Amino acid sequence: MSTPIFQISDLRKHYGRGQSRFDALKGVSFDIHGGESVAIVGKSGSGKSTLMHLLALLDAPDSGSIALDGVDTATLRGGTLNKTRNKTFGFVFQQFFLTGNDSVLENVILPLKIAGVGRTERKRRGMAALEQLELADKARSKALNLSGGQKQRVVIARALVNNPRILFADEPTGNLDTATGAVVEDILFTLNREHGITLVVVTHDEELAARCDRRIVIRDGLIVDETTKDAA
Template sequence: MDRKTMSVPILAARDLTKTYGKGPDRFDALKGVSLEVQRGESVAIVGKSGSGKSTLMHLLALLDTPGTGQIHVDGTEANDLSTRRLNALRNSLFGFVFQQFFLNPASSVLENVALPLKIAGVGPRERRRRALEVLEQLQLADKAKNKAANLSGGQKQRVVIARALVNNPQVLFADEPTGNLDTATGRIVEDILFDLNRKDGITLITVTHDHELAQRFERRIFIRDGLLINTDEEHAA
């Protein structure tokens, strides 16, 4: 079945709001945002700093809760889940790639990549096997024993992608994934992400202010002052 005609989106948001602070310090980060993301899409959420784009991604990724509104993940309403079930859903379906690498510099590449599996209670032998498998996929197997602190920026970002993939996620969230990289290295990282989308069918949702990067996505969603200003659904052939 064509993924564009599938009835249940992998993510659906209805009238999301999010406010920080009170009184004169109140800031309305989101003011009623609704959108759907179909399984296997590549979607860029585009906006300037302070537009609400990262807040929106954090809500969609179940890393934060909205003030009002609903989020459905593959047909399941997140608001109805206990904290334990919510965490399990997030850990089983989502992977995360951030501009800051959030690697433990004193741990090996293998240990950093295997961390989500350790948190999930996977045994040491299986953790090692799956971590090595994804490192091989990203051409990093030869760095498995290296300390994360000794890697280049591009290598660190590939390790972050490997860590995001080790749980076989259906959705990969990336927040300014090339923001700390030079142009050439950033392009390599972009290509890896788009290959995962095209070849493996992983849904790719990226937050960026980079319009050149956004043009590579199937769909662009523009946000300003906490509101969607329009969406661009020019799909690649």
């Protein structure tokens, strides 16, 4: 098999000091290969969200290492770190984090503005992402006027607009009803299968986790189980 897109070795992370110290991660190691779908499963406080933030380079571990395409991410600084994060990753969160009074298109192209992409190219790529999510007709609508399912599809479009290689989804169906959540799940796994996007899902939803190629269970900051779909 090719070199893993992620190589995670002995990750440790704590918050606070003394009696208030909380060890969120206590030595976590695993690899993720390009094109995989991986579920990180655990209850609230298990360390799964901390792990995702470290993988997405939104925070740094206290010790241990994360290699991205064989490069130690601890060596990435400043503009290089921001560029890597912006071009490599897409994010889909349970909370939509949309600006309600802005149009759908304006919300989608925000990462391109941050990346310094020109106005014409921003619009072209934003509309292409909306068409992919069957939302082109909502481009001029205010985000606040959308349904929950439509908002989550806008979030996915925003995550895709920079053509990311890795998509992080943190409880992506947590705010949706069952039927709408199933539609959003189908979109995510279609992107994984048909476009080769590596999908990392953080969830406590066992049914969602079961759709992934691999399921990593984390409890009290440690991996306590790891299964593949074929072995499950």
